[in-house]
Amino acid sequence: DIPVTQSPSSLSASVGDRVTITCRASQNILNFLNWYQQKPGEAPKLLIYRTSSLQSGVPSRFSGSASGTDFTLTISSLHPEDFTSYYCQQTYATPYTFGQGTKLEIK
Amino acid sequence: QVQLVESGGGVVQPGRSLRLSCAASGFNMTIYGMHWVRQAPGKGLEWLSLISKDGNTKLYADSLEGRFTISRDNSKNTLYLQMTSLTGDDTAVYYCAKDQNPDYYGPFDYWGQGTLVTVSS
Numbered sequence: 001d002i003p004v005t006q007s008p009s010s011l012s013a014s015v016g017d018r019v020t021i022t023c024r025a026s027q028n029i030l031n032f033l034n035w036y037q038q039k040p041g042e043a044p045k046l047l048i049y050r051t052s053s054l055q056s057g058v059p060s061r062f063s064g065s066a067s068g069t070d071f072t073l074t075i076s077s078l079h080p081e082d083f084t085s086y087y088c089q090q091t092y093a094t095p096y097t098f099g100q101g102t103k104l105e106i107k
Numbered sequence: 108q109v110q111l112v113e114s115g116g117g118v119v120q121p122g123r124s125l126r127l128s129c130a131a132s133g134f135n136m137t138i139y140g141m142h143w144v145r146q147a148p149g150k151g152l153e154w155l156s157l158i159s160k161d162g163n164t165k166l167y168a169d170s171l172e173g174r175f176t177i178s179r180d181n182s183k184n185t186l187y188l189q190m191t192s193l194t195g196d197d198t199a200v201y202y203c204a205k206d207q208n209p210d211y212y213g214p215f216d217y218w219g220q221g222t223l224v225t226v227s228s
Contacts (some may be wrong), residue, residue, distance in 0.1 A: 001167070009118075012190075015135075032213070034213060034214040034215075035151050036215075038152075039159065042220075043202055043219060043220055043221055044144075044152065044202075044215075045218075045220035046207075046215060046216050048212050049207065049213070049214040050214070055161055055216065061198065087151065087152055089152070089154075089213065089214070089215075091212050091213030091214060094154075094157070094166045094168075094170045095154055095169065096142075096154040096157075096213060098151055098152040098153065098154065099151075101151045101152075
């Protein structure tokens with residue numbers, strides 16, 4: 001298995017803030033890291049795939065990057081609808097592990 | 108538009124079996140890998156299984172210990188998950204998801220709304 005450690009588990013911020021969420025893979029996963037947003041009672045929604053590619057229809061305030069085995073989701077300026085949960089996922093090798101999740105809350 | 112609709116969830120007694128279905132529409136299911144993912148109440152996401160577009164490759168999470176079987180019927184545009192020897196730890200919302208590419212290396216670009224499985228006596 002390839003564990004991915006996501007941090008922080010929760011984050012308080014304000015509308016307009018810039019925030020980053022990080023996932024660290026336990027080994028090299030090339031660029032096979034994806035980010036999902038999940039709102040309460042809904043299915044996850046793909047935001048970023050293969051580290052930095054923005055999924056169609058996703059606002060450009062979302063971006064992804066990597067440095068080695070550390071991957072980052074950045075939201076450049078928080079909108080009210082962004083306060084929800086986020087998960088990273090590696091699809092380099094099965095089992096396709098998810099990070100533990102980050103709950104983004106309004107400060 | 109792409110739509111995935113799960114069904115088959117419900118309350119089941121420990122030790123029993125259940126089969127979930129995922130009806131696909133709005134895309135050619137025959138050219139995409141498909142996945143099952145679950146989420147226990149208040150918990151994170153857990154990938155369970157994948158199946159290749161032709162059904163020849165099936166992979167599973169080790170945690171399932173061989174109790175679950177994934178399958179697909181492309182003529183019916185339907186994905187299945189047969190679950191056996193269910194325990195309370197299997198209580199979760201079960202999602203089917205479509206692979207974005209004509210393989211199964213992710214990402215998962217469309218998800219169903221989920222079906223709740225509750226294992227309880």
